[in-house]
Structures are given as structure tokens and as C-alpha cells.
Amino acid sequence: MSLDLNALKKSELHIHLEGSLEPDLMFRLAKRNGIALPYANVESLRAAYDFNNLQDFLDLYYRGAQVLLQEEDFYDLTRAYLDRCRAQNVTHVEPFFDPQTHTDRGVSMATVIGGITRALKEAKAEWGLSYGLILCFLRHLSEDEAQHTLDAALPFREHFVGIGLDSSEQGHPPSKFKYVFARGRDMGLLPVAHAGEEGPPSYIWEALDELGVVRVDHGVRATEDPDLIERLRRDQIPLTVCPLSNIRLKVYESLKQHPILDLLEDGLKVTVNSDDPAYFGGYMTENFEALRAQLGMTDDQAERLARNGFDAALVPTT
Numbered sequence: 001m002s003l004d005l006n007a008l009k010k011s012e013l014h015i016h017l018e019g020s021l022e023p024d025l026m027f028r029l030a031k032r033n034g035i036a037l038p039y040a041n042v043e044s045l046r047a048a049y050d051f052n053n054l055q056d057f058l059d060l061y062y063r064g065a066q067v068l069l070q071e072e073d074f075y076d077l078t079r080a081y082l083d084r085c086r087a088q089n090v091t092h093v094e095p096f097f098d099p100q101t102h103t104d105r106g107v108s109m110a111t112v113i114g115g116i117t118r119a120l121k122e123a124k125a126e127w128g129l130s131y132g133l134i135l136c137f138l139r140h141l142s143e144d145e146a147q148h149t150l151d152a153a154l155p156f157r158e159h160f161v162g163i164g165l166d167s168s169e170q171g172h173p174p175s176k177f178k179y180v181f182a183r184g185r186d187m188g189l190l191p192v193a194h195a196g197e198e199g200p201p202s203y204i205w206e207a208l209d210e211l212g213v214v215r216v217d218h219g220v221r222a223t224e225d226p227d228l229i230e231r232l233r234r235d236q237i238p239l240t241v242c243p244l245s246n247i248r249l250k251v252y253e254s255l256k257q258h259p260i261l262d263l264l265e266d267g268l269k270v271t272v273n274s275d276d277p278a279y280f281g282g283y284m285t286e287n288f289e290a291l292r293a294q295l296g297m298t299d300d301q302a303e304r305l306a307r308n309g310f311d312a313a314l315v316p317t318t
């Protein structure tokens, strides 16, 4: 009998809440808010989930997020994701949210953070979930806009523990956000950043040396730079790897080419995560199952990957 990957206790460190918006909820919220979607039904929306790269996906992801308007919408989104966590024995989560995607449409920071944290607190009280929320800056926008976003979030400082960097990677190096990250660090916010998903290894170096990140999101292109691999191993910098995402966004042609298990065996602190599960065909269990089916992940490797998810957490886990 092999290990039950759904029952395995797991921690998720790389999940965009907006990326957990399932098509049926998207349609329900569109109806509730009187928003027209450019798709006739859930099936035709799902059929559009055929991406050639990160930008292709982001275009749909930002459009989908437009159905989120009221506090209740952010609550329903987060609650639905946390219900999946409970069903898959994910007992700790450190989710990202993208305030600029919402505040730029006139939705207030209070509405966004209020809905998300209500669901997180409820899950903690109901079934003992532990969590830490991470506010992400959109890297295709300017550093000034990121500074304004941090200002707008300050009244809610107690509700998030970290700052992150996401959206279109190519052409938007981490160094572009050096000052806002320095300010966030001074406030005690823990810095993380997407780097080396589509961007070159130099972006991972910048995330480490210029933003001072304590964890790298994706980071898979580190495999192109042996000195960087040595740095990540020496300092045990966690990588939040997202296998199904990397296939859907064509970072790798198939999981058979994915380096996650080689990185694990090389002594790097790699973790398994879902990224945008509603768009990429799976939550945590499905990601672990794909690694077993396609890469021959052993039970021992699954247990080490799951344990790394807890070791790499920013805040205490249950």
C-alpha cells in the first residue's frame, strides 16, 4: 500500500487566492454583482484555459477577478479554497492576494482584506487551520504604485505577515522594487518574491541580494546556474515549486522534465504548491499525485516535500 497523499498532512505556501476562483463561483459572483462574462457557460470558460505562457494566463486571471466586488465575494472565494484545504488535509496556508487588482477597480482595501481574513479566522476557529497572509505587489506596475499600495494596507498591518511580488516576470526584475521591499522589511514584514519562473537566474540573485527574500516563489530556473544552486542549498532558502502550474504555463513541456525531485535530492529546501489551482487543474493533492504518477516520487520523497512545507513556513504552524 502506498502512502495516501490526500491524508498526508500538508502546508501550502504558494497559492494566489484569486487563482482559486473556480468557474462555477466566477459565474455565481458575476450574476450576484450584475457583471457580464464573455463566456456563455462554465464549459466555454474552462475551454479558454489553454495557455502558451504566463502572460496568456494572467490576461484571463485578471479578467476573472473582476467579479470580486463585495466583502462577501472575497469571503466566499477564500472560504471555498479553505474548504478544499480541509478536504485535502492542508493544515497550514500562507496565501497571496493582489490588492492592486481590486483597488485599481475602486474596491477598497478594507473590503478585500476584510473578506479574506474573515474566512481565515473562521477556518482557524472551526478546524484549527494556521495561516499567514501575504500581500503581493504587481510587478508590471511601478514601484511608486507599490508604495501607495503599502500605504493603503498599513491600517490593516496586523492582518498580513509578508510581502510578495507577482505578475508578468520578464522585463520586471526584482530590483525594480528595492525601496518598497526595504520599507516593508523595516516594518517587520517578511519578504518573498516570484523569481525564476519565466525569468532568468539573475532575477533569483536579485530577489535574494536586493530584496532580501526569505523564500523564493518558483525558482526553478536556478537549475541553469550552479553557483545559485549552491547558494540556495547553503542557505537552505526554500523554493515554493508549483509542478502543475509549470506544465500549464509551458515552463516545461511535461512533468517528466521537471527538476523538483532532483532539487530535493540535491539538498535544496523545495516544497510543493498549487499556485492557481482553479486554472491549472489541481490543488495540493493533485500536485503530489502528478509527481508520483509522472516522476515516480517515492513515499519518502512525498513525506520530505510535505515536511519542507512546514519547515519553510513564515509563521508557526499547527
Ligand SMILES: Nc1ncnc2[nH]cnc12
Binding pocket: 016, 019, 054, 061, 166, 167, 168, 169, 194, 197, 245, 275, 276
Ligand atoms: N504563476 C504566477 N506567476 C506570476 N504571477 C502570478 N499571479 C498569479 N499566478 C502567478
Ligand SMILES: [Zn+2]
Binding pocket: 014, 016, 166, 194, 217, 275
Ligand atoms: Zn504564483
